[in-house]
Amino acid sequence: MPPFASELNHKNRGFTLVELIIVIVLLALTGLFVFNYLGFGAQIFRDTTERDQLVSQSRFALNRLTSELRNAVPRSVRVRAADNQRCLEFMPILASSQYVRMPRPGPPSVSNVPFTAIEPTSLTNLVGGYLLVYATTTQHIYGNSTQRRKEVTGISTPSNNLVEITYTPSTFFVTDSPVRRYYIGGDPVSWCYDEINHNLFRFAGYGRLNNQPTLADLKASAATSAEVMAENIYNDLNNSEFPFRVYEATLYRNSLIQLDWRFRRANAQEPLEILHEVAIPNVP
Known part of the structure; x- marks a missing residue:
């Protein structure tokens, strides 16, 4: 047989079944490792997010x-x-400031005066709010008694920096605030x-x-x-x-x-x- 014939037969030889199985197993292991690695990274990203x-x-x-x-x-x-x-x-605060005078129980000189106060920062959306003076308990704020809580019906500005607040029921307040403070609360x-x-x-x-x-x-x-x-x-x-x-x-x-x-x-x-x-x- 000529020398080149043996060399030609060697070049034309394919893979054996064992070699193919080994390659497939190695590729599967590599793919599994890569897939787990990527999946672990995706899990970390999802957990972090x-x-x-x-x-x-x-x-x-x-x-x-x-x-x-x-x-x-x-x-x-x-x-x-x-x-x-x-x-x-x-109850959120809509406005707050100090009052100058307000109706109090007693002679007409103190029970019939308008509620006059220093003008708050804003007068927007105050009508319909709750005028509160020295409301020290939740019952004063939410209860049926209106001795310390009134509903604002109107606000006028008779002079600079002062406002007059009308309210219902139009009865007097039973007590003063120690610092003459009033609040107007919303719903x-x-x-x-x-x-x-x-x-x-x-x-x-x-x-x-x-x-x-x-x-x-x-x-x-x-x-x-x-x-x-x-x-x-x-x-x-x-x-x-x-x-x-x-x-x-x-x-x-x-x-x-x-x-x-x-x-x-x-x-x-x-x-x-x-x-x-x-x-x-x-x-x-």
Whole structure:
């Protein structure tokens, strides 16, 4: 046989079955490794994104509620123990300043005078609000008694920097504020935790009620607007994980509102607990 024939047969020889199986196994192992590596990286990216979204939404809700509470009428914040403290209600301040004179019980010279006050920063949307003078309890603010709460019906400006406020019922106020301060509050607002859907809602537009409305009452009210402020909250109300706590003001400290929210991703057991306190100045 010529020398070149043996060399030609060697070049035309294919792979054996064993070699093919080895190559296939090696490729499979390599592909599996690469796939797991990419999948692990995608899982890290997804977890990081979800954690960032959870922190962002919790920070938004916390900052929003803190800002609203700091603009709440003093002593107007309340929770309802019978409803597992799932709802926090307060009355926002529309305007505030000091009064010069107001109707008081006594002779006509003090009981028939108009309510004259220093003009607040803004006079917009004050008609229909609640005029409050030395309202030191939630009953003064929300209750049926109108001795310290009136409804504003009109505002006039008889002179520079002074306003006269008319209200209903047109009766006198029973007591003065120590610093002659008055507030005009708006319709109450409620923040509620829905443990079934794991959401935090903000309700408005339902008006002033003597008894604090429950979550069921607010959901059933046709006059109520509801906004979802946060998701993925998993407070266990049966285990006293109340989302809202209110500590009333005393002679030695301001009102204190404690927010206790337990966030968790829906597909992971990674709790994010937020414990935050908001102080409301005790200046009725």
